[in-house]
Amino acid sequence: xxxxxxxxxxxxxxxxxxxxxxxxxxxxxxxxxxxxxxxxxxxxxxxxxxxxxxxxxxxxxxxxxxx
Numbered sequence: 242x243x244x245x246x247x248x249x250x251x252x253x254x255x256x257x258x259x260x261x262x263x264x265x266x267x268x269x270x271x272x273x274x275x276x277x278x279x280x281x282x283x284x285x286x287x288x289x290x291x292x293x294x295x296x297x298x299x300x301x302x303x304x305x306x307x308x
Contacts (some may be wrong), residue, residue, distance in 0.1 A: 242273050249280040 247266055251258030266276045284306040292302050301307070
């Protein structure tokens, strides 16, 4: 058994990417694998500001759902 993480980043919740991922997830589960799906559409993820805090071992200044 494998643990599989599916990250969805498509712009439409019921779009082609989501449908393809759902078919993959169903097949993987039928094969006995453990699958978790995460949709980035439901999360607030900001882009990098280039502050370089992470480069020096400090936490990210972005306060979003990434961490």
